[in-house]
Amino acid sequence: MSEVDPKDFAAYAEGADAWFRENVVRDPGFMLPLTFMEVGTDRQFDFLRDWQNRVYEAGYLGAAWPKAYGGGGLPQAFQNEANRAMRRHHGPIMLNAIGLNWTGPLLLDLGSEAHRQKHLKGILSAEDIWCQGFSEPENGSDLGNAQTRAVRDGDDYVVNGSKIWTTLGRFAKYMILLARTDTTAPKKYDGLSFILTPMTVPGVETVPIRKLTGEHGFTQTFFTDARIPAEGLVGVEGGGWKVAMRTLEYERGARGGQAGGHVAMGTNAFDVVNLASRMSRAGAPLLEDPLMADRMIEFMMEIQSLALCSQRTQVPALIADRPSGIPLSSKLMSTEMTRRLNAFAIRLTGQSGAYYVDEPGAVDNGIWARAYLNSFSATIGGGTSQIQANIVGEHVLGLPKS
Amino acid sequence: MTIDMRDLGRIGFTEDQATLLDLATDFCLRRSPISTVRRLMEDEMGHDPAIWQEMGELGWLGVAIPEAFGGSGLSLAEVVPLVEQMGRRLMAGPFVSTTLAAQAILVAGTEDQRRTVLPRIAEGVPASLALAEAEGNWDLEAVTCLAKAAGPGRLTLSGTKVLVGDAHVAQWFVVSVLYEGHPALVLVPASALPDGAMRREGIIDETRRAFRLCLDGVDLPDSALMDPALAQTGLRHLHLAGNLLGAAEMVGGTQACVDYTIDYLKTRTQFGKLIGSYQAVKHPTVEAYVAYEQARSHLYSAAHCFAEQGTGEIATRMAKAQADAAYSFAADRAIQFHGGFGFTWDCDAQLYRRGAIWHAAQYGDGAYHKRKLVSLLF
Numbered sequence: 001m002s003e004v005d006p007k008d009f010a011a012y013a014e015g016a017d018a019w020f021r022e023n024v025v026r027d028p029g030f031m032l033p034l035t036f037m038e039v040g041t042d043r044q045f046d047f048l049r050d051w052q053n054r055v056y057e058a059g060y061l062g063a064a065w066p067k068a069y070g071g072g073g074l075p076q077a078f079q080n081e082a083n084r085a086m087r088r089h090h091g092p093i094m095l096n097a098i099g100l101n102w103t104g105p106l107l108l109d110l111g112s113e114a115h116r117q118k119h120l121k122g123i124l125s126a127e128d129i130w131c132q133g134f135s136e137p138e139n140g141s142d143l144g145n146a147q148t149r150a151v152r153d154g155d156d157y158v159v160n161g162s163k164i165w166t167t168l169g170r171f172a173k174y175m176i177l178l179a180r181t182d183t184t185a186p187k188k189y190d191g192l193s194f195i196l197t198p199m200t201v202p203g204v205e206t207v208p209i210r211k212l213t214g215e216h217g218f219t220q221t222f223f224t225d226a227r228i229p230a231e232g233l234v235g236v237e238g239g240g241w242k243v244a245m246r247t248l249e250y251e252r253g254a255r256g257g258q259a260g261g262h263v264a265m266g267t268n269a270f271d272v273v274n275l276a277s278r279m280s281r282a283g284a285p286l287l288e289d290p291l292m293a294d295r296m297i298e299f300m301m302e303i304q305s306l307a308l309c310s311q312r313t314q315v316p317a318l319i320a321d322r323p324s325g326i327p328l329s330s331k332l333m334s335t336e337m338t339r340r341l342n343a344f345a346i347r348l349t350g351q352s353g354a355y356y357v358d359e360p361g362a363v364d365n366g367i368w369a370r371a372y373l374n375s376f377s378a379t380i381g382g383g384t385s386q387i388q389a390n391i392v393g394e395h396v397l398g399l400p401k402s
Numbered sequence: 403m404t405i406d407m408r409d410l411g412r413i414g415f416t417e418d419q420a421t422l423l424d425l426a427t428d429f430c431l432r433r434s435p436i437s438t439v440r441r442l443m444e445d446e447m448g449h450d451p452a453i454w455q456e457m458g459e460l461g462w463l464g465v466a467i468p469e470a471f472g473g474s475g476l477s478l479a480e481v482v483p484l485v486e487q488m489g490r491r492l493m494a495g496p497f498v499s500t501t502l503a504a505q506a507i508l509v510a511g512t513e514d515q516r517r518t519v520l521p522r523i524a525e526g527v528p529a530s531l532a533l534a535e536a537e538g539n540w541d542l543e544a545v546t547c548l549a550k551a552a553g554p555g556r557l558t559l560s561g562t563k564v565l566v567g568d569a570h571v572a573q574w575f576v577v578s579v580l581y582e583g584h585p586a587l588v589l590v591p592a593s594a595l596p597d598g599a600m601r602r603e604g605i606i607d608e609t610r611r612a613f614r615l616c617l618d619g620v621d622l623p624d625s626a627l628m629d630p631a632l633a634q635t636g637l638r639h640l641h642l643a644g645n646l647l648g649a650a651e652m653v654g655g656t657q658a659c660v661d662y663t664i665d666y667l668k669t670r671t672q673f674g675k676l677i678g679s680y681q682a683v684k685h686p687t688v689e690a691y692v693a694y695e696q697a698r699s700h701l702y703s704a705a706h707c708f709a710e711q712g713t714g715e716i717a718t719r720m721a722k723a724q725a726d727a728a729y730s731f732a733a734d735r736a737i738q739f740h741g742g743f744g745f746t747w748d749c750d751a752q753l754y755r756r757g758a759i760w761h762a763a764q765y766g767d768g769a770y771h772k773r774k775l776v777s778l779l780f
Contacts (some may be wrong), residue, residue: 287780318415
């Protein structure tokens with residue numbers, strides 16, 4: 001990337017700040033999802049798709065992706081600045097997370113020129129929503145054992161099987177599919193292929209799954225003799241495991257190149273401090289209870305730890321001993337912290353913790369309970385915390401495989 | 403809430419910090435192998451004067467001393483990587499005591515004291531602090547030892563100080579006292595201590611030396627009194643600086659402790675498998691490792707922000723609290739995961755665990771700092 005003119009950068013930063021200040025709608029009159037995994041209604045979907053499109057058109061999404069594919073062709077620092085402005089002004093989430101954060105950087109990295117030409121712009125504009133077909137009902141953490149079959153027939157693969165936990169499944173136009181093209185490979189990993197799959201062809205059916213929150217978030221996807229064009233193959237046939245692993249690095253934030261924006265509102269320690277400061281027990285402010293105050297401080301320290309660790313990765317001399325340690329553990333640490341923090345927030349509400357969303361007695365309309373229950377999507381999805389701990393133990397610390 | 407996360411601290415790292423980190427990593431690794439640590443534990447002196455002299459020659463004692471007083475004019479942020487690496491190698495010696503004594507003189511000493519003592523310290527003459535008393539109050543202003551006027555131009559001291567680090571080699575002591583009803587600091591040369599004023603204490607961390615110091619009958623010229631107007635500032639600074647450097651030693655120790663445990667988990671076999679392959683052992687080890695990374699992030703945030711009003715105190719207290727949690731957990735699990743060997747004197751896990759306990763007891767443990775953070779943040 002060419003040199004950045006500081007004047008250009010300052011103008012861009014100023015423009016982004018002004019644009020988000022002016023254009024963010026914090027309350028559209030209905031509850032917006034806190035993460036891309038919680039988009040349940042058409043109203044939420046339409047609102048967020050329009051929002052992403054406007055952010056892109058304004059130049060604050062995909063700013064660092066190449067111009068040839070619809071990006072802004074600017075240095076990453078520009079997009080980072082736009083991301084900060086988006087957060088600063090509490091912009092709603094970017095809807096097309098799997099496209100923006102996983103598929104997009106993956107195609108820039110390992111995709112063919114045709115893949116990039118065909119898909120990247122639609123990912124940025126939110127015209128093409130993407131979903132992911134990795135997990136199966138019988139193969140969750142054991143992804144390498146995926147059994148959905150893809151059999152080559154002329155220019156197509158004929159796909160049969162089922163994928164589960166398909167976030168945005170009922171809205172998606174494309175799926176990144178991990179399917180078994182060879183059942184005879186001596187190693188199970190070598191029989192897998194990674195295919196960009198249209199969701200709108202005959203034989204692809206999605207069925208909503210009702211989540212523990214009561215909402216309809218994601219789907220199960222069924223393939224019945226679906227003919228999927230072979231041009232969607234990424235890498236080589238039988239090389240899907242490596243592509244999937246690379247995708248997971250993008251998903252877990254262990255590798256950069258994402259289009260930008262946030263796909264989850266994140267839990268801000270100060271929101272919880274604010275909650276605590278509104279609560280009282282037996283007539284006294286809750287934070288005068290030393291035990292509650294101690295727990296609250298611990299959470300603030302922990303959230304601060306995550307922010308500082310992320311900053312530390314920018315200082316090579318301070319991560320020299322184990323450079324992959326912080327990136328490979330960040331998913332584990334942040335998702336587990338969020339889960340515990342939301343559980344703590346429910347405790348803060350005392351007796352009102354008995355109420356759920358939309359009941360007048362529920363504190364903050366029950367958002368803490370819903371956030372806690374939804375937080376498991378992140379501690380389970382994308383590799384459970386237990387799998388993440390194995391990854392850190394084995395890949396960072398060099399401990400023997402379990 | 404008017405505060406935002408940036409007010410809690412942030413990472414910054416200077417060229418000087420990077421250079422000193424490199425130097426210290428190498429120096430401490432070479433000069434303080436575990437065999438040396440164990441030999442010095444049995445030695446009455448407790449450290450190697452030749453290595454101390456080498457540190458003086460490297461200019462490490464003067465890192466945070468202004469150039470006008472013979473130092474290199476950097477700050478405690480640059481001392482942190484040195485102390486971190488010393489903690490990592492359990493390196494013995496009066497480095498932290500001396501550095502903190504210099505800080506006290508710099509912040510709260512008289513001009514004459516700065517001019518006469520700081521250049522000597524920068525050359526490598528050891529000094530120490532006598533702050534703690536038997537009551538065990540981590541609030542340094544809660545002092546009972548006394549300094550009283552004793553005739554024209556003279557002071558006498560009374561009372562007893564405890565846990566005075568490296569008193570056997572210190573040539574000066576910064577001593578906290580009550581003077582005319584207020585906390586004050588006095589700079590006491592070792593030569594002013596009567597025979598028998600010092601007794602070595604039995605402490606949990608045997609790589610260190612600490613002493614009980616009886617001040618009764620210590621007679622001084624009143625020029626020994628440090629600037630009374632700066633006593634409060636000085637004590638406050640010492641409290642935070644003590645915690646910053648304590649956290650640095652702890653973070654270094656935590657890293658070594660995690661590494662030591664990992665080495666064992668990769669070599670010890672039970673039931674035909676390396677014990678590191680068992681998730682009941684692997685996952686808590688990952689937890690210890692991540693807590694270490696978090697503690698190190700807090701440490702370098704505190705180092706970077708130390709001089710900032712408000713943020714410096716918050717970041718330092720967080721760093722010490724996080725280091726306490728991380729070191730205690732890592733070292734506790736290190737003993738457990740070494741099994742029967744972990745229960746023996748020869749396993750180094752006990753050295754780390756004892757070090758963690760020592761540091762928790764110095765300048766406030768995690769619970770104490772979290773309580774202070776409650777008043778700072780809520």
